[in-house]
Every structure is written in C-alpha cells, then in structure tokens.
Amino acid sequence: MSENIQRMYKKRPKDWITKWSIFLTIVALIAISVPYVDYKGLTDYGQEIAKSIILGIIQPKLSLLFDFSSKEAVPYLLLETVCIAFLGTLVGSILALPFAFFSARNLVPAWLSAIVTFFITVVRTFPAFVYGLMFIRVTGPGPFTGALTLAVSGIGMTAKLYVETIEDLDKGILEALDASGCNTIQKIRYGIIPQLMSNFASTTIYRFEINVKNASILGLVGAGGIGYPLISAIGAFRWSDAGTLLFGLIVLVLIIEYLSGRLRKKLATGV
Amino acid sequence: MNKLKNALPAMIQGLKNAYFPEPLVLGNGKTVQPKRSVMVYILPILTIAVVFSANIIGFDIGVLIRRGAQFFVIVGRMIPPDWNYIPDVIGPLLETIMMSILGTMIGAFLSLPLAFLSSDNIIKNKAFLWTLRMIVSLFRTLPILIFAFILKYIFGIGTFAGTLAIALFTWLIMTKMLYEIIETVDMGPFEAIESSGASRVRAFTVSIIPQIIGQYISIALYNFEMNIRSAAILGYVGAGGIGLLLNEKLGWRQYDRVGLILFALLVTVYVIETISRYIRKRLS
Numbered sequence: 287m288s289e290n291i292q293r294m295y296k297k298r299p300k301d302w303i304t305k306w307s308i309f310l311t312i313v314a315l316i317a318i319s320v321p322y323v324d325y326k327g328l329t330d331y332g333q334e335i336a337k338s339i340i341l342g343i344i345q346p347k348l349s350l351l352f353d354f355s356s357k358e359a360v361p362y363l364l365l366e367t368v369c370i371a372f373l374g375t376l377v378g379s380i381l382a383l384p385f386a387f388f389s390a391r392n393l394v395p396a397w398l399s400a401i402v403t404f405f406i407t408v409v410r411t412f413p414a415f416v417y418g419l420m421f422i423r424v425t426g427p428g429p430f431t432g433a434l435t436l437a438v439s440g441i442g443m444t445a446k447l448y449v450e451t452i453e454d455l456d457k458g459i460l461e462a463l464d465a466s467g468c469n470t471i472q473k474i475r476y477g478i479i480p481q482l483m484s485n486f487a488s489t490t491i492y493r494f495e496i497n498v499k500n501a502s503i504l505g506l507v508g509a510g511g512i513g514y515p516l517i518s519a520i521g522a523f524r525w526s527d528a529g530t531l532l533f534g535l536i537v538l539v540l541i542i543e544y545l546s547g548r549l550r551k552k553l554a555t556g557v
Numbered sequence: 558m559n560k561l562k563n564a565l566p567a568m569i570q571g572l573k574n575a576y577f578p579e580p581l582v583l584g585n586g587k588t589v590q591p592k593r594s595v596m597v598y599i600l601p602i603l604t605i606a607v608v609f610s611a612n613i614i615g616f617d618i619g620v621l622i623r624r625g626a627q628f629f630v631i632v633g634r635m636i637p638p639d640w641n642y643i644p645d646v647i648g649p650l651l652e653t654i655m656m657s658i659l660g661t662m663i664g665a666f667l668s669l670p671l672a673f674l675s676s677d678n679i680i681k682n683k684a685f686l687w688t689l690r691m692i693v694s695l696f697r698t699l700p701i702l703i704f705a706f707i708l709k710y711i712f713g714i715g716t717f718a719g720t721l722a723i724a725l726f727t728w729l730i731m732t733k734m735l736y737e738i739i740e741t742v743d744m745g746p747f748e749a750i751e752s753s754g755a756s757r758v759r760a761f762t763v764s765i766i767p768q769i770i771g772q773y774i775s776i777a778l779y780n781f782e783m784n785i786r787s788a789a790i791l792g793y794v795g796a797g798g799i800g801l802l803l804n805e806k807l808g809w810r811q812y813d814r815v816g817l818i819l820f821a822l823l824v825t826v827y828v829i830e831t832i833s834r835y836i837r838k839r840l841s
C-alpha cells in the first residue's frame with residue numbers, strides 16, 4: 287500500500303518550471319516597481335488623523351446625519367448624489383443604445399461595427415473623473431455637470447454590455463413572427479424588445495450602482511454631490527464631519543448595492 | 558382629420574388595455590386572461606423620478622444648448638496632440654503603472670488570508686464570519702480616490718499614499734471576489750486532508766488553493782486593469798502619477814498636451830488590457 291503511494295507520489299506532475307517562472311515574475315515586478323514608491327514615513331499628525339477618521343465613522347455626528355432641512359446636511363447631499371447618478375445613468379443608457387446597435391456584428395456591416403467598437407473602447411478607457419475635469423470647463427460647477435459627465439462617460443461600458451446582449455439575439459423568434467405575418471413594428475415589439483429588455487435593465491441598474499460611487503467623487507472637481515463637502519471637511523481638518531459624511535456614503539452605497547443585487551438577480555432568474 | 562379623431566379613443570383603449578387587459582379567446586374556445594405588464598408601474602414611477610431629480614440637480618437644457626458644443630471644441634483642440642511633450646509624460650506614466658503593479662500585488666497577496674477567514678465553508682463561526690464581512694464591505698464601498706485623499710494626509714503627498722490606496726482597495730474588493738469563489742469549490746479534498754490530521758490552514762493551502770489559483774490570478778489581473786485606470790486620476794489629490802499633470806494642463810488650457818496625456822493613457826490601458834486578456838484566456 288505504502289509502496290503504491292510512494293510510486294504515485296514520484297509520478298506527480300512536475301510543474302516546477304511554472305512555479306519558478308511565476309515566482310521570478312513576481313520578484314521581478316516587485317523589484318522594478320518598488321523604486322517608484324517613495325516612503326517618507328508618517329506626516330507629523332498622521333496617526334492623529336487616522337484615529338480621528340475611524341472615530342468619526344464609528345461615532346457619526348447625529349445632528350449632521352439626521353438634519354433633513356439643511357442643504358449642507360447628509361440626507362440632502364446623498365439625495366443629490368443619487369439624483370445625479372440616476373439622471374446620468376438614464377441619459378447615458380439612452381445615448382448608449384445607438385452605439386450598441388451600430389456595433390453589433392449581427393446587425394451592421396463589419397467595417398461599421400469595427401469603427402463604432404473602436405469609439406466605444408476609447409470612451410471606456412478614461413475614468414468618469416477625467417470627463418468631469420473637462421465638463422467643468424463646459425457647463426461650470428454644479429450637480430448638472432455631474433449628471434452630464436456620468437451620461438457621457440457611461441456610454442462606453444453600457445454600450446459594450448448592451449452589444450453582448452444584442453449579439454446573442456435569437457433570430458429564430460423573428461422568423462417565427464415573420465411566418466405568422468407580423469409587420470416590422472410588431473416584430474420589434476414582440477420579437478426583439480422582450481429578448482433584450484431584462485438584460486438591458488440589468489446592465490442599466492449595474493451602471494447606476496457604479497455611477498453612485500462615481501457621483502460621490504465627482505464632487506471633488508465641483509460637480510455636485512457629497513464629494514465636495516467631504517473633501518473640504520478633510521481639507522479643513524474637520525474630522526468628525528468627514529467621518530459622518532463617509533458614514534452616510536457607506537450606508538448609501540451598501541443599500542444601493544443590496545437593492546441592485548436583488549433586482550438584477552430577479553431579472554436574471556425571475557425569482 | 559378623421560384619423561386624428563380616431564387616434565384619441567384608440568389611445569384611451571390602449572391605455573385601458575394596458576391596465577386592465579381583456580381576456581383573449583383562443584381558437585379552441587378557451588379564454589385566457591393576459592397578465593398586466595410591469596411597465597404600467599415602472600413607467601410612471603420612472604417619469605416622476607426623472608422630473609424630481611431634474612429639479613434637484615437644476616437640469617437646464619439651455620446651458621446644454623448654449624455651451625454643449627464647447628465640449629467638442631475642447632476635444633477638437635486636443636487633436637493633434639503635442640508630440641514634443643512625450644518626454645515629460647513618460648515619468649509620471651511609469652509612476653502610475655508601477656503604483657498599480659505594486660498596489661495590486663500587495664492587495665492580491667493579502668486578500669488570500671482574509672478571504673480564507675470570510676468563507677462560510679471554512680469558517681463555521683457565523684458571528685465571526687458576518688462581523689468580518691461587514692467590516693470588509695464597510696470599507697470596500699469607499700471610492701479609491703477618497704482612500705487616496707485620506708492617506709495623503711497620513712503619509713504625505715506622493716506615490717506611497719497612492720500605492721497604499723490601490724493596495725487597500727484591491728485587498729478589500731478581491732477578498733469579496735475570492736470568498737465567493739472559495740464558497741463554490743469542491744470541499745472533498747479539503748475534508749479528506751483535514752480528516753488525515755492536517756490543520757485547517759494546511760488543508761486550505763494544499764486542497765483549495767490549487768482549485769482556485771487560476772481564477773485567483775485571473776481576478777488579480779482584472780483588478781490590475783481597473784486599477785491602472787483609477788491610478789491615472791489619483792494624482793489629482795496628490796497621490797502620485799499622471800493625474801496631477803492632467804489636471805494642471807487642463808487648468809492651463811494646454812489642450813494639445815492634455816490630448817497627448819489622454820493618448821498615452823489610452824495606449825497604456827490598451828496594451829495592458831490586451832496582455833491581461835490573453836493571460837486570462839489562457840488560464841480559463
């Protein structure tokens with residue numbers, strides 16, 4: 287018995303080349319990247335700040351958290367953030383529709399699909415924040431700019447996910463509708479929309495979830511939402527305010543993530 | 558005229574049908590009650606939400622019409638990019654890439670033990686599990702830029718704060734992705750090895766890690782792809798990399814240089830994504 291085990295053990299796959307090459311790659315990557323990181327130690331008040339932030343999140347300022355009338359308090363800021371994300375997502379997903387349909391390889395010629403796909407890739411490369419920096423110079427500071435930024439920057443990802451759904455369209459259904467004498471509008475209404483709708487809705491909800499996070503940082507460039515008060519609280523060393531705002535943001539994102547997850551699961555499986 | 562006259566009743570009929578669908582009579586004489594479409598609830602709610610949020614954010618179509626073209630003016634002035642500016646971009650760009658590489662590696666490495674501790678098929682203590690998961694998701698929800706902004710005050714301006722922000726963010730998000738994978742593995746080998754007297758950690762390293770290693774590297778690479786994009790903006794808050802340059806050139810309205818920075822970013826992201834996709838395809 288034990289001999290058998292020994293024999294099989296000697297015959298085990300020899301993967302030391304893979305193991306060593308992975309190990310060496312990791313060592314090499316660390317070796318080239320470490321010199322770029324300059325560690326200067328903690329700043330004089332570094333520990334103090336770390337402690338204050340954590341304390342702020344654990345013990346949020348209730349007056350700031352539950353003040354529903356002031357525009358500087360957490361509820362209104364969060365509402366504004368959600369509204370920016372909502373409108374940005376809605377407009378963005380509508381804008382993404384033509385791009386998606388014009389890059390679906392089963393609908394348009396290959397050259398057109400290649401051009402539009404390239405465009406989608408370019409739009410997708412840059413984070414929403416970069417668009418924010420540009421739009422702030424177009425429409426000035428304010429939540430409207432935030433929504434506009436999210437609408438444009440969302441085209442890339444939304445269109446890419448839409449395309450995957452469109453390219454999975456089952457053409458058999460359209461043929462069946464054709465055979466039963468439906469016209470084009472009826473074919474779209476009963477053959478195409480039902481196939482796309484749940485996946486499109488799922489994509490849009492997912493994008494909304496991402497946009498809520500994006501909207502919270504767009505405030506840094508002055509595009510509305512909770513970001514700007516947060517940054518100015520940190521910048522002015524008002525740590526308990528900063529902690530409270532962070533607390534509000536965390537709760538909001540967790541709620542949105544939970545709802546989005548539930549909804550998308552329902553859309554995917556029907557339960 | 559006649560058409561218009563008929564349109565209104567037809568619309569009312571259509572609306573009534575949407576809310577109270579009439580039973581259909583099939584060819585074999587059976588009647589079927591069609592279900593009410595969910596759209597009749599969703600559309601009004603959506604409309605109200607749109608009007609409400611448009612009010613809150615001060616939606617103004619006038620601004621868009623007057624100033625909207627300005628965006629394309631800016632984009633137009635980025636082309637052609639200022640190629641002579643390349644030498645100044647390479648340094649910060651390398652900084653951005655290296656920050657992402659090191660940050661992702663640290664985060665990926667640390668996520669393994671944390672994911673081990675938060676998988677419900679390995680840790681049976683529910684209270685411990687949920688507390689840990691709660692803490693992880695509390696911090697996971699924060700955007701990476703806010704991590705960097707806070708860390709900048711703790712560790713000073715520079716690439717260290719940025720790297721640490723990327724590492725922390727990757728650590729938390731990969732922990733979640735990883736424990737979701739661990740919870741789907743085949744537990745047979747783990748139980749076999751544990752019953753032969755090995756400790757849980759030992760059983761984990763020899764029976765579960767080989768099962769997940771491919772997916773582990775794959776999600777690490779995926780996170781690296783995402784990190785390179787977000788690292789590009791960390792410079793804005795003073796956490797190193799190309800973001801500082803981007804903000805500065807935008808502020809000075811040197812759009813041809815902005816064009817070059819964006820182009821350099823585009824090429825970098827494209828190259829990294831292509832390599833990463835290739836490796837991930839080989840892994841699966």
